[in-house]
Amino acid sequence: MTEGTESRGADAAVPGSEAELAALVADSFRQKRKLHICGGGTQSRASVAADSVLTTREIGGIVAYEPGALTLIVRTGASVGEIERLLATEGQSLAFEPMDYRVLLATDGTPTIGGMVGANLSGPRRIQAGACRDHLLGVRFVDGQGRIIRNGGRVMKNVTGMDLGKLLCGSHGTLGILTEVALKTLPSAEAQKTLVFGGLSSREAVAIFSTALATPFEVSGAAFFDRTAWLRIEGLSRQVEYRCERLQALFRGRDIDTLEDGKSRHLWRNLRDVRHFADRSDAVWRILVKPTEAPATMEALERLGGESSLDWGAALIWYCGNADCAAVRAAVPEGVVTLARPGPGSTGPAFINEAPGAAALAASLRNVFDPAGIFNPGRMGR
Structure with missing residues (x-):
């Protein structure tokens, strides 16, 4: 650990600034020390095969909020609840209504903005307002070599160049560690x-x-x-x-x-928050499909045992059951499957890869952003 970090237990680090985080990652890159990246620790009960835990929860605070411009710039350790309360004072909100995993996963801690963006958390309003990544204007992050990178804008206008924020949003900490994000806000419904x-x-x-x-x-x-x-x-x-x-x-x-x-x-x-499956002990799977294929997919899943629900106008299936990874994959040949909560009979990876072409593209991106493979090993097929 670099100077100034505080321990959260054995081999755990809590950097207090972006510069401290970058130094820690650069040292890990040189030593090929694998890092489990997390925010408030609320989203996953699955283990990551890492040497150290690194949390961004202390890199918090609001950089700028301009209600008239509908823009918010915030460091990623800030809590989602804190931001939602701030926006509510101006009659605004995060229109994509990010999910809170704590009830479903029986985790504690505080959901952070970094975790929200890293997982592209998007609630039922996605069918109208879009996903979290659609509201992301710009980012600052630390890559797998410890370099600080800034990309995108801080206001609601187009910017030139590749939009790296879209890549990092939903990458689950495998491409870089977010330190600051600029988000679009919208008025709350009356x-x-x-x-x-x-x-x-x-x-x-x-x-x-x-x-x-x-x-x-x-x-x-x-x-x-x-x-x-x-x-x-x-x-x-x-x-x-x-x-x-x-x-x-x-x-x-x-x-x-x-x-x-x-x-x-x-x-x-x-x-x-998928509270209807929170009190059950079975595994919970998150599955993205074409809405027209949802009924047949639900029927195939329920033949394995368990129950399913639909969200996003049938583009999102939550399946609660104890089928193993291979059986779920067979029931969902075309969808994107994630094991959201492990259960007694759920074996296999937490993230099931998409088509081979998409998996190869994802692997090449990870090799560019994190060449030593130190970020969240075992996540997203790595």
């Missing part, structure tokens, strides 16, 4: 309601999603679990009323209940 459709099969739910999402009524959430589908509508109060009325007319003939603002927000917070 009101919301949720339309509830009961007694459905997954195929009926996906048909409802396809119809609703093709309308101009700005559905901001489309999820399904336990034979129930939900459509969320957000905006100004009068807009929400009008859109709900039009959607109800569109689905005339179906029994539709309505959840008002407070109950709607509670529901979508629980769906975002």
Whole structure:
């Protein structure tokens, strides 16, 4: 450890600045010492085959916040909760509503901005607002040789050159260690309601999603679990009323209940954090598929035992069961599969590679950004 770091246990380091972090990584590069990179330690219960733990939780603080420009620049050790409270004072939010893994994984600690961006955490509103990476304007990070690199902008405008932030967002700490990010913020919705459709099969739910999402009524959430589908509508109060009325007319003939603002927000917070699988001991898998393929994929998964739910208008499947890696891969031949929470019968890697071409491209990127392979070994197929 470099001077000034504090121990979190054996071979653990908590650098307090970007410069200190860069020096530590440069030393690890020279010694080929493998590092387990984490923020608040809330996202993963899977082990990483590393020599040392390195957390960015002390590299925190807000660099700049300009509500009028809808931009926020923050160091990555800052807590997500702190940032969300700050934005709320200005009637703004992180529109992609990042998931909080603590309930599902039974972890403690504090979710950090670095962990959020590193995992590209994006909640139910992704179908309308886009993912975390779509709101990322610029980054500062330390690469696998200890070099400090800045890329992108600090305001909402186009910048020239390759957008490295898009690569680092969702790379799970395998390409570089983020130290600072610039994010786009958006006004929070004044009101919301949720339309509830009961007694459905997954195929009926996906048909409802396809119809609703093709309308101009700005559905901001489309999820399904336990034979129930939900459509969320957000905006100004009068807009929400009008859109709900039009959607109800569109689905005339179906029994539709309505959840008002407070109950709607509670529901979508629980769906975002996958609380419906939190109390079970089985493994939980996160699977990305084409929405049209979701019903057949759910049926294949449920033949293995367990249950599934849908989010993102059926592009995201959460599967809770104890099938092993090979069985899940066979049930999802075209999707992107991640073991979000290990269980008694879940064996195999946490990240199952995509098609060979994509895996080869990812490996070549890792070799450029982290040539010694010291960042989070075992993650993302490395």
